[in-house]
Amino acid sequence: MNRPVDEPVIYSERYARDTVMPRNGRMCEIQIEGVCRGMAETYQHRKRRGRCSPAERWAPSNGLAICGSGTTGCHGWIHRNPEAARERGWEVSAWDDPARESVWLRNPNILGMELYLLRDDGGLEIAPDDDPKRQNPQGRAV
Numbered sequence: 001m002n003r004p005v006d007e008p009v010i011y012s013e014r015y016a017r018d019t020v021m022p023r024n025g026r027m028c029e030i031q032i033e034g035v036c037r038g039m040a041e042t043y044q045h046r047k048r049r050g051r052c053s054p055a056e057r058w059a060p061s062n063g064l065a066i067c068g069s070g071t072t073g074c075h076g077w078i079h080r081n082p083e084a085a086r087e088r089g090w091e092v093s094a095w096d097d098p099a100r101e102s103v104w105l106r107n108p109n110i111l112g113m114e115l116y117l118l119r120d121d122g123g124l125e126i127a128p129d130d131d132p133k134r135q136n137p138q139g140r141a142v
């Protein structure tokens with residue numbers, strides 16, 4: 001049976017974790033220099049859980065696989081630096097759609113950061129050349 005087109009897909013926590021955690025070979029996806037612990041240890045909601053619609057809560061476009069906890073590693077850095085995290089797309093505002101907000105992630109192929117849009121099937125798309133986050137040098141690497 002077809003779903004009505006206006007009805008959003010609700011992803012399960014299991015699907016989100018199985019899709020996001022291996023997305024960068026189980027390594028931390030943001031790898032902040034001098035902070036990162038290496039392996040992806042926690043699932044970070046880009047839009048805080050309490051601000052998510054049911055459809056956003058476990059959408060892989062809203063998740064990052066990163067190291068640390070609320071106080072350690074890259075996860076702790078995000079919590080301590082919310083404004084800088086937003087400039088990089090690691091956090092998104094309550095009114096933003098995570099699937100349309102680009103994010104700087106470690107690209108293992110170029111050994112540097114690349115600006116991506118995250119798909120809910122676990123795929124990464126390189127963000128357009130005119131994406132505003134490319135114009136902000138503060139938003140690149142840490």
Ligand SMILES: [Zn+2]
Binds near residue numbers: 037066067068074075
């Ligand atoms: Zn890290």
